[in-house]
Amino acid sequence: MDMEKSIAALNNPARRKILEWLKDRSNFPPALPEHTGLDGVCVGYIQEKAGLSQSTISNYMGLLKQAGFVKAERHGQWTFYRRDEKNIQAFLQAVQSELLKD
Amino acid sequence: MDMEKSIAALNNPARRKILEWLKDRSNFPPALPEHTGLDGVCVGYIQEKAGLSQSTISNYMGLLKQAGFVKAERHGQWTFYRRDEKNIQAFLQAVQSELLKD
């Protein structure tokens, strides 16, 4: 749990939005036939949804990954990103115990 | 609850430290005789503890205040800052419901 990286990753509305969208696969276009059964969302779909450039999204997903909020898995030419719920919970726990009195 | 301002305010290790220190008055030098009974810690003590310039700390406390994490109260020439526990809890609630799935 790198609090520094985690908070920096959250310090951007688009990145927070992406984390929210990733809660539900149906926020993105339906998976391609060759992707049925695979978990996560590929960069292109996130880019389309966010309306930002490919390089920006790739960068953002890298930051979210380094912060531990998402996991990446490569399948062929695509990289699928999905939330890392365990780490997200761990982060919330950590902020809480840092911020909360007692 | 301005999530934007709140996260930005937390996106700095010194400001997070200050919030932690403010949990316990004894992290700072004892209050002056003329301040006994008054709540909070004055800027000078925070500055001394943090080892940053006076203007930096004044700026930081302003950011923490705008984010709702602290309350300021002026007594004479001193400004006393203290945590706003209600708002801190509200923030934690908000991050949690934004980040957590379900």
Place this chain on the structure above:
DNA sequence: TTTATATATCGAGATATTTCGATTTATGGA
């Protein structure tokens, strides 16, 4: 009213982040 002290505000240089388009790398298909 002058002086001293505490804090806030201003202006600026250094550093970091944002975001892009261009390029590179990885992979799969013709």
Place this chain on the structure above:
DNA sequence: TCCATAAATCGAAATATCTCGATATATAAA
């Protein structure tokens, strides 16, 4: 092998943050 597509990396301009010292403001004390 050559081409197409997806994603990552690079380089850069615009903007924001960090942090300071200097100055301004507010208050109290002499």
